[in-house]
Amino acid sequence: MSQSIDYSAFPNEEGHFGPYGGRFVSETLIYALDELQSIYSRLKDDPGFQAEFDKDMAHYVGRPSPLYLAERWTRELGGAQIYLKREDLNHTGAHKVNNTIGQALLAKFTGKSRVIAETGAGQHGVATATVAARLGLKCRVYMGAEDVKRQALNVYRMKLLGAEVFPVTSGSRTLKDAMNEAMRDWATNVDDTFYIIGTVAGPHPYPQLVRDFQSIIGREARRQSLEQAGRLPDALVACVGGGSNAIGLFHPFLTDESVKMYGVEAGGLGIETGKHAAPLNKGIPGVLHGNRTYLMEDENGQIIETHSVSAGLDYPGVGPEHSWLKDIGRVNYVVINDDEALAAFRKITKTEGIMPALESSHALAYVEKLAPTMSKDQIIIANLSGRGDKDILTVAGLDGITV
Amino acid sequence: MSRISQRLNQAKASGKKILVAYVVNGDPFPQATLPTLHAMVAQGVDVIELGVPFSDPMAEGPVIQKGHERALEHGTSLKGTLELVKQFRATNNTTPVVLMGYANPVERFGYSEFAKAAANAGVDGLLTVDLPPEEVVVLKAELDANGLDNIFLLAPTTTVERAKKIAAHASGFLYYVSLKGVTGAGHLDVDSVKSKLAEFGQLTDLPLCVGFGIKDPETAKAIAGLADGVVIGSVLVDKMGSQADKTAEEIAASVGAIISGIRNAIDTL
Numbered sequence: 279m280s281q282s283i284d285y286s287a288f289p290n291e292e293g294h295f296g297p298y299g300g301r302f303v304s305e306t307l308i309y310a311l312d313e314l315q316s317i318y319s320r321l322k323d324d325p326g327f328q329a330e331f332d333k334d335m336a337h338y339v340g341r342p343s344p345l346y347l348a349e350r351w352t353r354e355l356g357g358a359q360i361y362l363k364r365e366d367l368n369h370t371g372a373h374k375v376n377n378t379i380g381q382a383l384l385a386k387f388t389g390k391s392r393v394i395a396e397t398g399a400g401q402h403g404v405a406t407a408t409v410a411a412r413l414g415l416k417c418r419v420y421m422g423a424e425d426v427k428r429q430a431l432n433v434y435r436m437k438l439l440g441a442e443v444f445p446v447t448s449g450s451r452t453l454k455d456a457m458n459e460a461m462r463d464w465a466t467n468v469d470d471t472f473y474i475i476g477t478v479a480g481p482h483p484y485p486q487l488v489r490d491f492q493s494i495i496g497r498e499a500r501r502q503s504l505e506q507a508g509r510l511p512d513a514l515v516a517c518v519g520g521g522s523n524a525i526g527l528f529h530p531f532l533t534d535e536s537v538k539m540y541g542v543e544a545g546g547l548g549i550e551t552g553k554h555a556a557p558l559n560k561g562i563p564g565v566l567h568g569n570r571t572y573l574m575e576d577e578n579g580q581i582i583e584t585h586s587v588s589a590g591l592d593y594p595g596v597g598p599e600h601s602w603l604k605d606i607g608r609v610n611y612v613v614i615n616d617d618e619a620l621a622a623f624r625k626i627t628k629t630e631g632i633m634p635a636l637e638s639s640h641a642l643a644y645v646e647k648l649a650p651t652m653s654k655d656q657i658i659i660a661n662l663s664g665r666g667d668k669d670i671l672t673v674a675g676l677d678g679i680t681v
Numbered sequence: 682m683s684r685i686s687q688r689l690n691q692a693k694a695s696g697k698k699i700l701v702a703y704v705v706n707g708d709p710f711p712q713a714t715l716p717t718l719h720a721m722v723a724q725g726v727d728v729i730e731l732g733v734p735f736s737d738p739m740a741e742g743p744v745i746q747k748g749h750e751r752a753l754e755h756g757t758s759l760k761g762t763l764e765l766v767k768q769f770r771a772t773n774n775t776t777p778v779v780l781m782g783y784a785n786p787v788e789r790f791g792y793s794e795f796a797k798a799a800a801n802a803g804v805d806g807l808l809t810v811d812l813p814p815e816e817v818v819v820l821k822a823e824l825d826a827n828g829l830d831n832i833f834l835l836a837p838t839t840t841v842e843r844a845k846k847i848a849a850h851a852s853g854f855l856y857y858v859s860l861k862g863v864t865g866a867g868h869l870d871v872d873s874v875k876s877k878l879a880e881f882g883q884l885t886d887l888p889l890c891v892g893f894g895i896k897d898p899e900t901a902k903a904i905a906g907l908a909d910g911v912v913i914g915s916v917l918v919d920k921m922g923s924q925a926d927k928t929a930e931e932i933a934a935s936v937g938a939i940i941s942g943i944r945n946a947i948d949t950l
């Protein structure tokens with residue numbers, strides 16, 4: 279299957295990963311995408327640009343993030359050794375900032391004075407508001423009205439950072455609708471606005487450039503694994519919403535045949551109930567938000583509402599590269615339900631003194647299943663994509679407690 | 682010759698401007714659409730652009746978004762839209778009908794199945810907002826094989842190089858998006874439309890129709906003076922949405938009245 283594939287050759291010029299990806303946008307945006315693509319292909323191998331990115335990663339974000347051996351949890355599960363890639367320790371508390379720093383640098387080179395973003399959990403919105411504050415750019419963040427309610431802390435954080443948070447009341451009032459509204463804003467203000475997309479979805483070249491910026495996770499983890507454990511891991515585990523933290527961890531390992539990979543989708547109340555956010559497990563290929571990919575839709579091709587306890591995974595699509603990696607069999611995509619993720623959230627908090635985001639808790643819940651099936655000399659790296667502070671009110675609410 | 686070319690040639694021969702009108706199928710309720718289409722034709726619409734509702738209409742402003750939402754609440758589908766065109770054809774075999782919508786419902790239907798079914802139903806063309814020439818290749822082959830026109834958009838941001846390429850793929854007519862933004866936006870600038878049309882007009886023999894942001898007879902007249910035709914949408918959808926509690930006949934009559942105003946304006950250039 280994957281033996282002879284040159285993964286770095288994807289996407290092709292038109293942005294396709296096999297049948298997925300591409301550029302399904304209205305004509306008005308083509309020019310802006312062409313411009314972005316040409317700037318990115320000029321800068322991505324430019325030593326000056328890379329140096330600036332690396333400098334910000336080191337001194338502003340605080341990278342490299344640690345690769346932490348969770349000894350107590352490992353002992354409890356009694357199987358493979360579990361390492362956590364600590365993206366929760368990044369400035370702003372999640373992997374999202376790796377991408378916003380990169381795109382803000384691109385925005386700086388294009389000379390645009392305004393940035394916009396869509397956000398679900400609010401982590402990408404916060405990360406965008408953060409870089410906008412630092413660069414003195416005007417910033418508007420689109421957020422589904424439902425998410426504004428369930429992520430109140432992050433909404434206020436964005437406002438403190440000087441961003442305008444725009445609640446989106448159309449459609450299902452969640453992340454997908456926020457993305458529609460951001461696209462509309464971009465088409466209207468395309469002359470002075472840079473759209474910072476928060477995951478490896480959207481029209482080409484976004485899935486590529488977001489992947490490239492997030493791949494710092496996997497490059498570090500690979501090096502750290504060799505240094506700390508003296509070998510490559512046997513398995514990688516990451517949650518998949520749009521798929522940016524997962525592709526960031528996976529991509530630098532794709533050619534390492536021995537490394538198995540697990541992308542964990544949100545099973546919500548169970549994929550048999552229809553109330554979930556697991557397009558790779560239960561969807562079919564279609565076109566949304568500028569790319570062809572697996573989607574959750576009805577028999578008429580209308581996108582359907584998703585459900586997950588974690589706002590950051592509550593999205594009916596997924597980055598096109600994941601769709602392709604699924605089809606060619608390089609990555610296994612599995613599901614974890616709300617209750618399993620919540621249990622993992624509590625477990626890791628109490629066992630390791632680390633409070634994971636509910637998104638990341640999906641990955642950790644899968645580790646709970648996977649580790650005991652492996653031997654003690656094997657290694658799992660799980661991406662701890664963000665910290666759980668933003669979710670405290672949600673968890674308290676489930677406990678019937680008002681904080 | 683296709684119904685579209687036939688009608689556009691007729692207009693040209695008689696020195697008249699082309700009036701294209703957009704409503705969303707099933708909005709504000711399914712029974713309203715058929716009488717509205719007939720009323721539009723009676724008041725002088727040359728080409729019907731029938732919106733196929735989609736859950737995520739990325740290029741629409743708030744007015745047409747709501748039209749899509751209302752139609753979807755009634756379960757309007759692409760299949761149902763083809764049924765409606767069939768009904769329309771029972772009494773009108775001359776007015777061209779172009780379906781306007783988004784890629785995913787067509788993907789789900791299946792390109793080949795859709796092209797056959799659409800041609801059978803009496804559809805004349807397809808405008809898929811999120812299928813630029815690069816991505817439409819496979820679908821276009823099916824449309825071509827079934828005698829359906831592929832209508833493309835040109836935008837203020839389209840370069841001349843690219844416009845040439847698009848014109849080479851297009852048939853029927855070309856749709857110039859008058860402004861950077863979404864349907865129903867309020868910042869149409871007649872002078873910038875004029876200079877862009879002067880550039881694009883050189884590149885093609887196809888008629889150029891202009892839409893997005895034309896809301897009243899005066900603007901329609903100003904734009905019609907520069908182009909082969911105008912496209913009216915948001916004002917009609919807004920009107921229909923505000924009358925959800927009226928009968929289908931009342932809705933049709935009120936839409937007809939708007940059309941008549943626009944028709945008169947562009948006929949008295």
Ligand SMILES: Cc1ncc(COP(=O)(O)O)c(C=O)c1O
Binds near residue numbers: 517
């Ligand atoms: C902590 C965290 N992890 C994961 C995600 C999901 O996004 P992605 O799949 O792009 O990594 C989010 C999104 O908000 C997040 O905040």
